[in-house]
Amino acid sequence: MxxxxxxxxxxxxxxxxxxxxxxxxxxxxxxxxxxxxxxxxxxxxxxxxxxxxxxHMGEVQCSGPDAEAFLQHVLSNDVARMAIGGAQYSMLCNHDGGLLDDLFTYRLAADRFLTVTNAANHDSDVAWMREQAAGHDVQVEDVAGAxxxxxxxxxxxxxxxxxxxxxxxxxxxxxxxxxxxxxxxxxxxxxxxxxxxxxxxxxxxxxxxxxxxxxxxxxxxxxxxxxxxxxxEVCYPLYGNDLSPDRNPIEADLGWACKEDTAFIGSEAVRRAREEGTAEKLVAFKMTGPGIARQGNPVAGGGEVTSGTMSPSLGIGIGMAYVPAERATVGQDLEIDVRGKLRSAVVAAKPLYTKETDG
Amino acid sequence: MAEASYPDELLYHPEHDWARIDDGVATLGITWFAQDALGEVVFFDPPEVGSSVSAGEAYAEVESVKAVSDVVAPLSGEIVEVNTALADAPEAINEDPYGDGWMVRVKLADPAEADALMDRDAYMGTL
Structure with missing residues (x-):
């Protein structure tokens, strides 16, 4: 090997x-x-x-007369609302609304943007963006090495x-x-x-x-x-754990970063998910007894833990999990199969940690 | 975490466990090397008193912030006591792995198994 x-x-x-x-x-x-x-x-x-x-994170620069229109087409948020010197969080979706990446984009000039990618997705993001750039007067540059x-x-x-x-x-x-x-x-x-x-x-x-x-x-x-x-602790999703091409932004609780009226790639599927609801939802949870749930642990009654750890600030096990939508409410008791033992947890409000109450 | 140490009076298993044998009962725990590799221990999941353990097999789980690991029994027997203080203070496994960080006491099924364990110098040679 x-x-x-x-x-x-x-x-x-x-x-x-x-x-x-x-x-x-x-x-x-x-x-x-x-x-x-x-x-x-x-x-x-x-x-x-x-x-x-x-x-290790990557960077993509998009520039040219159509840079704004192009990013509006591929990114889920309303890129036109970003002023020069502004920053915006958005999703990169496939045509089915599946998540390809979650990204921060900075507007450096009227016709120039810098987007930061997750390391594992960088090459596929660049390839995807270049593929979608056809017909737009935009230069999509891989500037990760810079x-x-x-x-x-x-x-x-x-x-x-x-x-x-x-x-x-x-x-x-x-x-x-x-x-x-x-x-x-x-x-x-x-x-x-x-x-x-x-x-x-x-x-x-x-x-x-x-x-x-x-x-x-x-x-x-x-x-x-x-x-x-x-x-x-503050419930920011991690691509590869909490986000994947099998999940759309609505079930990942990232609908706030999606503006379907901009007609971005995947917006029709996102709109449908928003209107009709999704089978599962990404929730935050706290362990209420012993044990720490980890990524991949099944949730009794359906769903799976996508991130789990011991919270140093709260002193308890915490995590995020996809659970059936009808159980995705704060206060819902959960049982998580942690290596063969059922451990108790409860769905909790995001973020799990806030300065005001814990700092 | 203190400096690396491997007390002379203990017996060692290659999976980084130690045993202190006294009148047919062994006190078990993990070595300085094991706790250092794990990092800050946040949870110890003990076996039940009365259950049996087999040499070379996992009998408990120890969990750090980033990962969970099995704890392997260096000797076979019946669990007669678990260190319940670790429920509230699992960090004792880091701070005092041979003292307050002990994990279980086992009534040995076959005291001759101890002959297969290593002394301090032999164990340190494996690190």
Missing amino acids: STPTLKRTPLFDAHVAAGAKLVAFTGWEMPVQYTEGIRAEHEAVRDRAGVFDVS YAMLAVQGPRAREIVEQIADSPLPARMQAARRIILGREALVCGTGYTGEDGVELLLAPADAPAVWEELLRRGVVPCGLAARDTLRL
Whole structure:
């Protein structure tokens, strides 16, 4: 059996130096955690500031006179409503409304957009978008190699990045060019942790210096494991776990990011699902007794856990699962088959963790 | 988590379990190496008192934030006690794997099985 060659981000040496445990993740050799452990990293992001290397994620640039019309055609949200310097979350759907990816898009100019893809879907997203571009005056460029990406997250993240920026950072859901530590960066007020913070898109060669400077200023390096516990506490879906081509945005509870009137690819199926309802719905749950449900555990009475972990902030097992629509109501008791033992859980409101009540 | 340690008075199984035998009863747990590989333990699912365990087979589950693992019995016998304190403080498995982090006590079915286990130096040679 041959071992596939794993790709490395420009920060690979920095991860090794910081004592990271490295794992294979969608073809990349990525840090899953550093020396202090998942809980310490998780708490650093909830209480102070942490930084994630998310350079494995891909980028696609769409430019040209039809760029807006083209993205309106392939993305589920209303792209025309995005101002220059704005950010928007949307789905990429197939013709049946099945989920191909979930994406953030930034409008860099009237006729130029940058879309961030999930690493595992990047190549197929680019191929799909190019296929749909026929008849549009748009250039669809795979620019994944042009960027490293750092997510700096936590209540102090913005203030620390601002100390090394040439001017104040863009607000939440805004993106702008800034000089960070003397280097060109696209700074985006987005993230995947439920905390305030920014994501920095940098030239690969510039990323290590910025990473080192953030660590020097007390930002804690955080791995994929903490990224997963943080996102799950605030119920952000993870493509490959909670989202797949077999699910549409309505059953995934992402109808808010779909504007069927824009007639995007898959919009008819999404409209039908919204009007008629779906057999199953993606819900959040909390364990009410011992045990921690994990991805793939069946739910008694139908459905399946798509993400599950121990919540460091709440101190209980949490997760998300597709369950029959009639049982997808907050307060519904569930029994989950955790490796042959039925464990008790309850459907809970999203997000599972909020600053106001728990912070 | 403290520094790596492997007490001299224990017997070791290649699946990173230890046994402390006293008058036909063995106290079992996982080694420093095992708890370090797991990361922060958040849940210990014990067997029932009175159930039997077989050497080389799983008798319990230990769960960290990111994964669940089976705990393998180094010796065969009947469970006579489980460490109920781990229900509320599973982190003891990380903090004190040979002390407060013990998992079960087993009345040995065949004390001669202990001859197949490794001493400290032999186990450390496998790491």
